[in-house]
Amino acid sequence: MKGETWSLANHPLFQAALTGDRAIAIADTTQDLGIQTDPDLSAQFQRASIRSCLLVPIRYHQTWLGILELHHCGDSAYVWSDSERVLVEAIATQVAAALIQAQAYTNLETLNQQLAALERTQSNLIAIVGHELRTPLSTIQVCLESLASEPEMPLEFQRSMLETALGDSERMRSFLLNK
Structure with missing residues (x-):
């Protein structure tokens, strides 16, 4: 047979x-x-x-x-x-x-494989979001520390630092609103 x-x-x-x-x-x-x-x-x-x-x-x-x-x-x-x-x-x-x-x-x-793929996606997303937030936060921190530690900084530099900090904070806000 x-x-x-x-x-x-x-x-x-x-x-x-x-x-x-x-x-x-x-x-x-x-x-x-x-x-x-x-x-x-x-x-x-x-x-x-x-x-x-x-x-x-x-x-x-x-x-x-x-x-x-x-x-x-x-x-x-x-x-x-x-x-x-x-x-x-x-x-x-x-x-x-x-x-x-x-x-x-x-x-x-099959469900475990799908869960593992989802966890990898989640981990990648967290890494991307972390990177997207760290860069502007670092710039904002440097600008604010410079403004706080250098009271005699020329007004043009102070304005430039504030514009940079405000621009990066707006970039972070729009990133968070769009995701």
Whole structure:
């Protein structure tokens, strides 16, 4: 069966297992009308020597995840017991839980990657904002310290220092308002 493609998705036998939400046991595939009326499926069962099969839907709440199939190969038919059905149904329940957990883990990994990218973006934004604010703050500080420490500074220099400080404070204000 390895490497073969089985188009079962729309086959009535498999649809019955899904819609009926129950195990379907076929003791003899050579006598089952559902299989025998489909020449391709019948031929595939014959090539694989599948004489009996048990189909159990894998479902988690209202979500269909697949079908668990057991095949009995050989010359004679096999009647699946109730205990075998119950066991395989329990296994299908565990498979469903494992599949949902694997999907949740994959989703969590994706969310963690998105969170890491968001944190990098946030860090870059903080670095840019810090740079944009540090430069004018440094200029304002130098201008104000010069004005405070040099009372005899010529009026033209004082005016230039105040204009520079006011210009940089306006640059900071507009930066903060536009971001």
